[in-house]
Amino acid sequence: MKAAPPSLLLDEQLCFALYAASRRMTAAYRPLLEALALTYPQYLVMLVLWERDGLTVRELGERLQLDSGTLTPLLKRLEQAGLLGRQRRQSDEREVQITLTEAGHTLHQRAAEVPRCMAERLCMSVDAFKHLRDELKSLAAQLAASSDPRD
16 A cells, blocks of 8 residues: 555644644533533633623624524523523514523633633643634634635
C-alpha cells in the first residue's frame, strides 16, 4: 500500500485538530455543568442571556450562530427547568422574547466559578488563553467571510 502524501495525513489536518480540541473542551466542561444541571449548549444559551436578557429567539440564534430548529428545543428544555420564559412580543407577535426567571438569574451566581475552574484545568496563562481565543475568533471570521453563499 502506498503511503499517503503528508497533506492527507489525519494528524496534519487543521480541521481534525479543531474537531478533537472542541470535543475535549466540551467533555472538560461536562462535570462542571452537570453540577448546574446544564448541557454545554444550554450553558452557551445561558451565557448569552446573562450578558443580555430579553433577546428574541432570532437575536439569540444570531449570537450563538444557531438556527431556530436547533435553538428551540434547547429553549424548551431550559423553560421546563424553570430557568427562562418565552413569550411573543406584543409589538410583533412573530417574535418570541426570551427572559430569565429568578432561578435563571440565581444560576448565574453559581456558574461564576466555571470559567476559573476551566482556566485552572487548561493550565494556560491569561495571555495564552486570550491569544488562542482571538486566533480562533479570527479563523471563524475568515471562514464566515469566505463561505459559499449557498451554504
